[in-house]
Every structure is written in structure tokens, then in C-alpha cells.
Amino acid sequence: MPEDNMDTPCMVTCTAPMNIAVIKYCKYTLNVTLKTTTTVAISRSFKEDRLWLNGKEEDISHPRLQSCLREIRRLARKRRSERNPRSTESVGLSHKVHICSVNNFPTAAGLASSAAGYACLVYTLAQAFGVEGELSGIARQGSGSACRSMYGGFVQWIMGSKEDGKDSVAQQVEPESHWPELRVLVLVASAERKPIGSTSGMQTSVQTSLLLKHRAEAIVPHRMVDMIEAVRRKDFPAFAELTMKESNQLHATCLDTHPPIFYLNSVSQHIIHLVHRYNKYYGETRVAYSFDAGPNAVIFALQQFVPEFVQLVQHFFPPDRNGEDFIKGLPVKSAALTVELKQSIGLEPLPKGVNYIISTKAGPGPLVVEDPSQHLLSAEGLPKKMV
Amino acid sequence: MPEDNMDTPCMVTCTAPMNIAVIKYCKYTLNVTLKTTTTVAISRSFKEDRLWLNGKEEDISHPRLQSCLREIRRLARKRRSERNPRSTESVGLSHKVHICSVNNFPTAAGLASSAAGYACLVYTLAQAFGVEGELSGIARQGSGSACRSMYGGFVQWIMGSKEDGKDSVAQQVEPESHWPELRVLVLVASAERKPIGSTSGMQTSVQTSLLLKHRAEAIVPHRMVDMIEAVRRKDFPAFAELTMKESNQLHATCLDTHPPIFYLNSVSQHIIHLVHRYNKYYGETRVAYSFDAGPNAVIFALQQFVPEFVQLVQHFFPPDRNGEDFIKGLPVKSAALTVELKQSIGLEPLPKGVNYIISTKAGPGPLVVEDPSQHLLSAEGLPKKMV
Incomplete structure (x- = not known):
């Protein structure tokens, strides 16, 4: 867990891959090296939740986005109260978040990037708030196909039959190293x-x-x-x-x-x-x-x-x-x-x-970027100047 | 039966409609006023079978065309020997034919005109050689959908199950007068x-x-x-x-x-x-x-x-x-x-x-054109000059 104090936000950066469906229904996908990188910063000094996508501030009130944020915070609260009341104490659940996200491919490409985007957002938020376990269900509240970006290589999505989609899961079939050619x-x-x-x-x-x-x-x-x-x-x-x-x-x-x-x-x-x-x-x-x-x-x-x-x-x-x-x-x-x-x-x-x-x-699933210089947000929680 | 002598060919002109499929398989079609007009002339003075399509002489040796010609001549021979040996005697079965065919719509339209063309050809040949009865089977040897141009208005094609297609027939469901609007x-x-x-x-x-x-x-x-x-x-x-x-x-x-x-x-x-x-x-x-x-x-x-x-x-x-x-x-x-x-x-x-x-x-099925001035071939059996 990154440390947090009054001046330095808790900050986590992760990547998640874009997925390409080869079976188009009840899908089977190949996750590739095209990816989204997201930094989440949490600080008691932030006045409100804010979001930057590919260098531009966006409205964070989008229902799907709000749904993911709410769900992660709920799980963090549940986890704290149930298991170890002090483990995530340093990250205030009432603190505001700044989110900054970029793709390593041109947005003008018209590629369906929301799957990678939501997968990365949920994965990064979970890291920041210390939430573990199956996140596919939350990612799916952002984008239906985001759950397939939660693994690397070849991923199968098994559609469930329950109304709430809780038996609908993604699983890795082959890792990204399986077919290097x-x-x-x-x-x-x-x-x-x-x-x-x-x-x-x-x-x-x-x-x-x-x-x-x-x-x-x-x-x-x-x-x-x-x-x-x-x-x-x-x-x-x-x-x-x-x-x-x-x-x-x-x-x-x-x-x-x-x-x-x-x-x-x-x-x-x-x-x-x-x-x-x-x-x-x-x-x-x-x-x-x-x-x-x-x-x-x-x-x-x-x-x-x-x-x-x-x-x-x-x-x-x-x-x-x-x-x-x-x-x-x-x-x-x-x-x-x-x-x-x-x-x-x-x-x-x-x-x-x-x-x-x-x-x-073929590329890996979501990863934590360990090098702090790769954070997309500055110590003040604002997007770094892009070179 | 038109008369025939050494100098004047026996000549018949007919029209047949273009069909438009509204059910695309096992088809149901509307036959319209777009049509083909064909004149068939038979004369002992003709040296060979000849064909003109939309003003241009074409090779008559095309297998499908030959198949229709052969089949009509076979039926005419059969009819003559079985029923009334003298009824079509004046039309020599060994005589050569001249065929001239035009569409009343631009050929450049790229419309599938071969159905109307073969329907008209078979219908006109049958008139010229005094052949009666179900001609769909012969028309189908020219074009699969020609049998649907053998009636007016709404026509259903019932695909049979026999290998030789002999139980595959077209029938009129509604006449062309059914839905005038x-x-x-x-x-x-x-x-x-x-x-x-x-x-x-x-x-x-x-x-x-x-x-x-x-x-x-x-x-x-x-x-x-x-x-x-x-x-x-x-x-x-x-x-x-x-x-x-x-x-x-x-x-x-x-x-x-x-x-x-x-x-x-x-x-x-x-x-x-x-x-x-x-x-x-x-x-x-x-x-x-x-x-x-x-x-x-x-x-x-x-x-x-x-x-x-x-x-x-x-x-x-x-x-x-x-x-x-x-x-x-x-x-x-x-x-x-x-x-x-x-x-x-x-x-x-x-x-x-x-x-x-x-x-x-909606238009009628094949019709005999009674006005001799409408023949597309001259008394010499050659295409009239188009105006």
C-alpha cells in the first residue's frame, strides 16, 4: 500500500490490455499489448473526484463510472470492517480521488477502448483502496466486455444465466506467452x-x-x-x-x-x-x-x-x-x-x-506499474505535462 | 398457326415479364410490366439458327439456349407423331430459326433479365412450333427463375424434391389485376x-x-x-x-x-x-x-x-x-x-x-403479340431497323 499523509496523495498506477474478440458471442478474446494506463490518487486535500482521459478533463458523474467507484468503496468498507479494521485505515474511504488515464494507441483509431479503460480503472482503484478478489463483476458495470481485459493472453467469457450477471465470469485459457509467433x-x-x-x-x-x-x-x-x-x-x-x-x-x-x-x-x-x-x-x-x-x-x-x-x-x-x-x-x-x-x-x-x-x-493482463516516475499524476494530484 | 411458304417465314412474337422476388428462397415473385419481346421466325430458306439480342447478333451455340431449342423441337416432333401428324406439318421441324429479342428497359440497368428472356424464348418457340402444355420445365433449363416469368402477377415457385426438377413448378397465386395500387x-x-x-x-x-x-x-x-x-x-x-x-x-x-x-x-x-x-x-x-x-x-x-x-x-x-x-x-x-x-x-x-x-x-404473363407490325424480324427474317 502506498503511504498517505496530508501532503502526498496515495498513488497507484496500473495498466490493462485491450481485448479483441475472435468468437463474437459468448466471447473468446485475445488480449494484446495495446493498453490503457491509469493512475489513481487519493488524498484528503482533494476537494472533489476528478477524471482526465487522454489529457482532457472529463465529467466524472457518468453513471457507469460512478457505479464502479461506489462499488469499490463499498468493498473497501466491507473489507475493513470484516477483516482487519486497521489495514486500510491510512486510505480514507471518504477522501476524494483523482483519476488519470491514457491509451498507448491513438484515440482517433476508433478502437473500442472502453473495455481496457474500465478494466484498468477498476483494477487500479482496487489496488489503491486495498480491495482484493474477483473484480470482473465490478468492471462489467463499466463496460460489458471489461471483464475480459482482467487477464492476459487468451480469455474466455462464460456468460451465466443469473439476472444479476453474478455467475458471468472471465477466465484465462492460455497465457500471453502461449503463441509468441x-x-x-x-x-x-x-x-x-x-x-x-x-x-x-x-x-x-x-x-x-x-x-x-x-x-x-x-x-x-x-x-x-x-x-x-x-x-x-x-x-x-x-x-x-x-x-x-x-x-x-x-x-x-x-x-x-x-x-x-x-x-x-x-x-x-x-x-x-x-x-x-x-x-x-x-x-x-x-x-x-x-x-x-x-x-x-x-x-x-x-x-x-x-x-x-x-x-x-x-x-x-x-x-x-x-x-x-x-x-x-x-x-x-x-x-x-x-x-x-x-x-x-x-x-x-x-x-x-x-x-x-x-x-x-498478445499481451499481459492488468499490472501494477512499480516505477513511481510513471505515475500520470503529479504529487499535487494533477496530470503531468505530456512530452 | 402462322402460315409458311418458300418466301415468307412462319413468324410469332410474344412478350414475357420480368419477375422480382419478394421471398428470396423457394421463391414468391411479383411479375411486372418490364418485359422481353421475342420474335421467332422459321423458314426453309434460313441457312442456320441465328439470334439477335437487343439489336446485336449473339452466338446461338450457348448450351442453355441449345437445350431449350432442342427440347421444344423434341416436344413438337412427339406431338406431331402422337396426336395429329399433319397439324404442324407446315412448320418444318428441320427448318432453321431466327430469333430476335429486346427488353423494354435499359440493358445497362443490370437487371437480371435472363429469366424474362428465357421465359419469352420458350413461350415464343412453343407457339411457333405448336407445342402446348407446361413449359416451366423447359424454361428452367435456360434460367432457374424463368419458370416464374411464365405467369402474370404474383407467382409462387414450389421447389420439388426430385433430382431432375420435374416436380418443381411455378403457379400463379394472384393475377396482375389483384393489387392495382x-x-x-x-x-x-x-x-x-x-x-x-x-x-x-x-x-x-x-x-x-x-x-x-x-x-x-x-x-x-x-x-x-x-x-x-x-x-x-x-x-x-x-x-x-x-x-x-x-x-x-x-x-x-x-x-x-x-x-x-x-x-x-x-x-x-x-x-x-x-x-x-x-x-x-x-x-x-x-x-x-x-x-x-x-x-x-x-x-x-x-x-x-x-x-x-x-x-x-x-x-x-x-x-x-x-x-x-x-x-x-x-x-x-x-x-x-x-x-x-x-x-x-x-x-x-x-x-x-x-x-x-x-x-x-404488376404485369401479365407471357402474351402473343397479334399485330404483325410488331414483329421484330422483317419478312426476310432479319432484324428490322430500330427507330
């Missing part, structure tokens, strides 16, 4: 025009799509078994084919929703064709795609095929500025493309269709 | 770029889409019953909702195909949103859409709502040339749009997204 590329697609509202899309799908019902009952359970087995055996073609089928079937049920929901745009369709034609050219499944509630593609490939595929993306989606800053994250070697390969793909290039690529791989 | 608009969408190959798409879907299997077995049979009932009662909202759900579910199964098939482009998506927002604005279902293997939309609406909706299409897809020639087919009155309506739709206009609109309605 596996690489993940996020292809950030340019939005053609303003996306057309998809609020409460999933809820409408559940209510109106007859195909979704069948998918959930009769298809996903088998695929979950096959996926766990493919990952266990590190069988890339099996993993890749299942991942692509899952993505397409998710979007099929979006289209079967009434009124229908479209997340894939023409750039997404282009990427899908590129992947299938690339695999066809080599006569084996070397690359897979997965799409969530937006046009960005998540690409899975074994390390050895990444350079060529990235080069191919640059060829068919010629970037704005000569490829500068086109690849973010883990470095990718350059590669040459053969004329046969380019001709065999035979797609019309789509200039600026992909804004940039984020390169990542 | 119902109008059909074909919105011909601009192709964004070359379509990406979808050869044998349906076959791949049947083989790979788990959702298609469920749809065919558990969903379509119920929808067929509901659709027949909605049309019988002329219940537009019920007809419209089912039609849209069917279209979206068809395209959902295309997306669930591996590799996935995309027929809807961004113009199609725009049209879908326009229809739903229009209906939402009025709080009732006034317009429906349906899409087949391409980006063109077929719009269904009752006559009274057509002018406003067409005006809305012109507003959100501003045409190239001041709206000139934007509407083809049945005339559409002009209408004014309120500011509230335009604002409520709130879509970004997509200039030239819709090339033009073809306006049509």
Missing part, C-alpha cells in the same frame, strides 16, 4: 462519411434477428470448442478460418437486424477480398481478419508473413504521405512484393483507404 | 467500382453458410405463408416489412458465405437508410426495398406515396443532368418536399448515386 495488426480504415447511428445495435439484433438466435444457440457453442482447441494446438489455419467466419456471421446478423445495421464499409470489403485473395495465392490460410462495430480491420498473421502482408496493404491502400508513420506499434520489417502476387490479387488500389496500421501481439 | 420502382445504382467476382455465389452459400441452412429450413416456410396472406389481404405494411426482412436476410447469408459475398454497396446502404427513415417519419410503413445479386434497389410503394418518395430519391441522390430522363417507364407526378421531412431524413446527399429510376407495376 502470433501477430495482430489493426488496420484503421478511413470513414467514408459520418457513420449512421447504431445505438443499442446489439439489443435490436437480439430482439429482431432470427439468425442471431440460431447462431447463439446452435453455432457459437461448437465454434467455441473448436476455437479453444485451435489456439491450444497453435493451429493457425483453423484459428484463422474460424475467426473470419465468426466476424462475417456477426455482421450477417447485423444485416438481419430490423432495421439493418451496417458496420463494414467499402474499405472493409476491400480488406476482406485482399485477405482471401492473398490466402488463395499461397494456397494456405496465412492471414485472417476480424471486424467489430466499425470499419477497422483486425488482422491476425504469423510473424513470418507480416512484412509481406503489410507491404501489400500499403500497395492496395496507398497512404497519404509516402508511408511515413503508416505503421505504429511493434516494428515491421520491409518486404518486396512480386509482380505475380500483385497481379493475382488484382484489386483496384484505394488511395488513403487505410489511415495507418497498429502492430501488436 | 401497388407500384414498383427500380433504382439503378451507380457501380462504385468493378464488382468483385460472385460466380456461382448461391452454390457457395448453400455449401458454406450455416445461417442459410437454418433460414431455408426454419424461417422461409413461415414467411411464405405470411407473404401469401399479406398479398391476399393487400396489407401493405405486412407485405413491406416481410419484403425488407427477406432482402436483408438473403444478403446476411451472402455475408455468412465463406469467402463472403457482397452485393450491397454504399449506395444500396444509403437507400436502405432512406427507406427506414422515411417510414419512421410517417410512423407507418409506406415504402419497402428489395435487393438481388447487385446494388440496384427495387422499391415497393402504394401509388399515392410514389411521387413524394421519388422526389426524395432525387433530393438525396442528385442526378447528373437536372433530373432529365431520371424517371423511365410509367409516369410519376412531381411532388413538393417539406423541410421537416428532409431534415428528419438527415442523410448526406450522394450525387449521382442513383443513375435513374424505372417505374413499373
